[in-house]
Amino acid sequence: MNEISLDFLTILLPSYMFFYMAISVYARNKARLLNRVASLLMLSLLFYFMGEYIKTALFPQFERQIVLFWNAPMLLVTISHLVYLSMLVGGIRKSIIRKTVVWVYAAPLLSLMLMLLRFGPHHLYQPRVDGLSPLNPLMLVLAVFFVGSYILLSIIILLAAWATTQHRKRKQMLARLLFSLFLLFVWILVVTLLLTLAYITSSISIALYFSGTLLWVISLRALISKYDFLPSYRDLFHTLFKSAPTAIFLLDMQGSVREMNPRAERLFGSPANGIERLQIAASLYYEDGTSLKDRWSDLPAKQVNAINWEMKLKVPGQEGLDMIVSMENIEGAEEGLIILHLTDITSLKATERQLVESERNYRHLAYHDPLTGLFNRAAVHEHVNRKIADGEQFALILVDLDNFKSVNDTHGHLIGDDYLKHIAALMELHAGAGDVIGRIGGDEFVLLMPLHSVDEKQVYQEARERLFPLTDAPFCYKEMLIPVSFSAGVSLHASHASDLTALLRKADEAMYAVKRSGKNAIFLYDPGGTNLVKAEANDK
Template sequence: MKCPPALATETERLKALSEYRLGRDRPLPSLDPVVQIAARMFGMPVAAVNMIGTDHVFFAASTGFDGTTVDMSRDVSFCAHAITQDEVMVVPDATLDERFHDNPLVTGSAGLRFYAGVPLRSPEGYPLGALCIIDAVPHDDFSPDDRERLRELAKMAADRLELRRLEMSTEEAKPSFGKAVRNSPTAEVRLDEGGVIVDWNVSAAALFGYEREEGVGRSIDIFAAERDRAALRDLLTRAVAARSADGLSMPSGLHGIRSDGTEFLLGVSLFCWGENGSLTISAHLDDLSALQYKRDETLRLANTDVLTGLANRACFYRRVEEALVEGSDAALIMIDLDGFKDVNDTLGHATGDAVLCETGRRLERVVRGGDIVARVGGDEFAILLPGCTDPARAKAVADRAIAALSEPIVVDTCEVRIASTCGVAVAPLHAKGPLELIGNADLTLRNAKSVGRGQSFLFVPELRMEAMARRLCNVELHRAVSDGEFVLFYQPQIRLSDGVLTGAEALIRWWHPQRGLLSPAAFLPALEHGPLAATVGLWVLDEACAQAAHWRRHGVKDFRMGVNLFGVQFRVGDIASEVVAALERHGLSPDALELEVTENIVVDDERVPASLHRLREHGVGIAFDDFGTGYASLSQLKSYPLSRIKIDRAFVQGMLESERDLAVIRAIVDLARSFGLDTIAEGIETANQLDSLRQLGCHEGQGYLFSKPVPTKHFGELYGIGGVGRMVA
């Protein structure tokens, strides 16, 4: 925990604070409306004006917080940090902040997670304390507009503190109701003990629709609507009886009335002091209508998606939390529009916006009263069914939503068709808490999009287990990269006509510290779809080029190294430049490297062919891996810069028993020959397979008949390569 730093002007600051005569047992009731407005405006359970003393802090006003049950020492105070800054201090999540993560206010019963505070300063600029809002849950959405609104409330609090200072100053120092006060923008009224106006300033007269000269001698009854006059009189009576306004609760919800009969929301603060042997009463009055409207509008905007008018993500998540707290029963449906990006790209964003609005309207017609529809992302929507515990009913609603959205949408005579996919989770069957319910529904949606778009799927526990396994695997993959646990094995590639070694395919393996040597099947799916694919792919390329250069220098002059590429390597960085740099770095000629890509990578990404053309022009070989198992058409071969086709092992293993597999291989070999491409067959395990492939005209092969993938040293010993393996620094 970091204690707040000492201020260079601490002596002057404490002297300025003493002029307000505030303390733990002397709060300032005129600040109560400020903290109440702050709590409502930002939807926070706690708001306070916290004054910073020598070694302790105390509330001048607060709502939602009992300062007697928590540590109020200055060392643990968040506000003591806030007064050292000029701007609003925001702590989105105290448990993640090195200053506060072990603070007693965070770890103790208070459970503080979110804090935002703005300093309150004396007229000389000394920080006295802070206006703050607090929550027991984190918030990462406190916007610049929110900061500005908090600063505006702080100005209101500072005004009321200044009135307190004037009230507490010596009799000689008290300003008369002269020109400065008379022309102040703050509406101020002087009253006698009977509630008669002694004087008021221009702002007060204008607030109620009078000329300033019309006020003196009138009763305070002119301030309030008839139904609220008793409450205003009661406040005055209590202040007169106590000879002070200290400790009095200021009434809220009062309605002021203007001379023309119009009403407005009235804020009242009362101050009393003895003057010339009698009690002088000053009332500070505010029109809170604009502030209330602004608060209501802010609240509406904070909870509403501007485009569709539906609940937004933040509002929806709160409603999920409320539903589970109140009844612990609810169903949640996450909905994704399939192919919506194509609508924006082809028809424009105006049409896309119209589709989103119509989607919202259709979803609202699907649900019943009390259910909640929200837009939680660009093209993602959600439905909350409070009280629903039946998975079948929840899935039925999801299916109705899919059916409703499948109907064509007409926008400016243009007919648009979209499909949707739904993920469904039910509490308490599938989740106990709101975040778990949302996460499970979203996880189900993601899985549904990968296996069957246009359908609804119910959550099953296996999805969470798989997600946890992927997360654990990703954590371990990061460690594997940083600790150098990946190694390369090499499988020889043989010329079928004479059995001569022509090269090798570099294959990644993982030396796991607990599980031993892992084959690609155990980790490659997580790796190639995770954030490390490009990094690991670049390492494989560099390591394989280094090894090829080493073996070429030790006796195998025409040795060719095959390296598999991940699809992400074509989307991150410049793969062509990276390959050329690796060749130059290791002094390797381009014809010594053959890059292997699956046909699916080429078909799925339009950026891939351009990079492959650059590499082929440089002299690097390009091989289609697993040919015949993907989606590329045979006619597309003429547009790809290939040097070789790899025949998938599935066809090789069945070629002696299946005429169809044999026919596929024959067709691939003939096709490659017509395009001037070489062929290499994978998975050769028997001499009969070798003979058949040789007779068909296949150039090269690899498989267990020749050797399994083996470590560097074993490969060098197997083929008598000088130096065995390169030295690794």
């Protein structure tokens, strides 16, 4: 892996993660100071990482200036944000925070400024090629001191809050935050020790610092999202529960309803026997007709997080509704509870069914002859090309009706249309397994017949069994029988041709040979042109 790829994975990619997490934490509750400080902490890490990337990949000639005037202040601001965040989470009084937080930010930044004024940038930072730290030992001690002491200070603040709180959920949150901070503190000390002893290079140490910090920030965001830092969130949740546009049920582990919101009440009305007797699981049905209640015991220990189904809701006296059903466990509840969400998609499913039916109709029109219902020319061509691509052996039989023009001229086009429908129905009736039948012109039909043998007599016999019954069933019109006569030409894939155009041309040649020889017969294409005629109708 080259340096640019390593920089992307260890610096630039985590920067995008920090930006996403900063925005999401801020958007969660921007009115609260805790969320704003947590968001600023992640943004300062983002700017620090971006400085490292710019220094390493884009402008290495300005490495010293970027490190001393950008990266170092961003790192010091980050750990100052950490102490401020710990004060807020730890519940320290606002008056104490206001008096001390200014010095929390000022102390490291003033120390850096004084060192720059006293020693100058060139003395504090010297780019090295031997893999050791480019920082002056005094500068390195300053960085390690403030990073280590501020992380340790944050741990002490949170540890004191953990020891004094009586709230179980808050105690659990503080314990997890303490553990993550302690791991970050140990990680930084270990990496710094390895760097000091020259076991790792400066670039590797940066990657290790970044990876450890990224994991800690991810855990911090998870804690802020999972735990209720602020009591007002309970009121907010209650308001959302009542005003939610979807039906929400609170179930116990047996599937009985403990609570439901107004939208859910509108689905069921006011249960006559009380909400505790309402069995929502018995009203939801899968496609196979079984209810959620029937399968309730099959759910693995009710670990139902991220489960989503499309189900049918059947309420007595109402029409069935299509629903999206989602279920999830409530974590941290004193007793096992499940949230069930029902989203009404009845209108969407109706629209979906209409679209599917419309698509089916459009596809049928695109590939079928509107008069006879047989495949049209495009569909026949598609079937032929697919069979050729699959290497199948088949016969292409081109069928042209004899004297069809006289039927139209004598009886009219409407009767001619009925005559064509009669022919199509007969061809479908006598078709074999795997046959494809299509109408490709006014009175021209195509039959694709699978070949079980390339023997010409066998081919003729199979074609004869499919086509000659047409002549035994004349079309009846006003007690008048109109006889059926046809001329058919046969070409074989791949004996006669290996592409569609050649197959059609050779079948056409055989068919016109029938026309010239008296009609009402089947000709098999003969490459020698000496013996095209294979059978006539009176050979039956």
